[in-house]
Structure formats: structure tokens, C-alpha cells
Amino acid sequence: QVQLVESGGGLVQAGGSLRLSCAASGRTFSSYNMGWFRQAPGKEREFVAAISWSGGSSYYADSVKGRFTISRDNAKNTVYLQMNSLKPEDTAVYYCAAVPNGAPFPARDSNWYDYWGQGTQVTVSS
Numbered sequence: 001q002v003q004l005v006e007s008g009g010g011l012v013q014a015g016g017s018l019r020l021s022c023a024a025s026g027r028t029f030s031s032y033n034m035g036w037f038r039q040a041p042g043k044e045r046e047f048v049a050a051i052s053w054s055g056g057s058s059y060y061a062d063s064v065k066g067r068f069t070i071s072r073d074n075a076k077n078t079v080y081l082q083m084n085s086l087k088p089e090d091t092a093v094y095y096c097a098a099v100p101n102g103a104p105f106p107a108r109d110s111n112w113y114d115y116w117g118q119g120t121q122v123t124v125s126s
Contacts (some may be wrong), residue, residue, distance in 0.1 A: 002026040002098050002115040009094060009120030012086055016124070020081040022096030022117055029077040030054070033099050036070060036081045037110055038092035038122075048094070049081060050106035059106035064090075086124045093119040 008020040022034070033052050039045040049070040051058045058070050067086075072079040079096055097113035107113065 004096050004115055004117035006096050006117040006120040009122045011123045014088055014124055014126050016086050017084045020094055020120060022079045024077045030074040031101055033101050033105055034072060034079040035097045035113060036094060038094045040092040045110055047108040052105055053101040088124045088126045091124050093121050095119045
């Protein structure tokens with residue numbers, strides 16, 4: 001089992017920045033590729049970014065490319081999502097998720113992921 005806990009969400013004005021963190025506990029964190037997803041009210045959950053188990057590869061949705069950066073610190077069992085130049089359309093609940101590193105990378109389909117955090121709310125005001 002892997003337990004994931006997100007933090008760092010909040011209310012920010014358009015153009016601002018936030019950094020989300022996802023702390024993992026349980027099985028070996030470095031055995032997992034990690035992903036960030038988000039879900040806005042009335043919309044389906046969508047892929048945001050993914051990072052490989054080593055941190056050597058990353059992938060982004062077109063909507064966040066150039067604005068968001070995913071990273072991880074395996075010594076701290078934590079994955080991050082740095083979000084810059086935020087827009088009102090980035091408003092959503094953000095989830096981190098873990099998938100074993102044998103799965104295809106990047107895994108943009110949420111069905112690949114075995115473990116999920118509880119989510120953290122990000123609200124961007126215009």
C-alpha cells in the first residue's frame with residue numbers, strides 16, 4: 001500500500017504561483033511513477049503531469065506546458081507540482097497518484113494509477 005497526502009493548495013490571483021506537495025508513505029516510493037491530475041466542478045478528472053520513478057522523465061498536458069513543473073525528491077518521498085502563471089481555468093481539485101514503474105510512461109489515463117491522494121483545492125481568481 002502507498003498512502004498519498006497532498007498539500008499546498010489555496011486561493012491565488014491570476015498570474016500567481018503555488019507549489020503543491022504530495023507526501024508518500026508505505027512501499028518504496030522510488031518504485032512508482034507519479035502523476036498529477038485535476039478535476040474541476042462538473043468536469044471529468046484530467047491529466048496534468050507525470051514524472052518517472054527516477055525523475056529523469058516528465059510529461060505535461062498541453063494546457064499546462066511551460067507553466068507547470070513536476071519534480072520529485074525520492075529521499076523525502078515527495079512529489080511536487082510548481083504552478084506558475086496561474087489562470088482561472090486552472091481552478092480544480094488537484095490529486096497526486098502513483099503507478100508502479102512497470103506501467104507505460106507517461107500514463108495519462110487515470111485508470112493506470114493504483115493509489116490516490118485525497119486532493120487539494122486550487123482556486124484562481126480573475
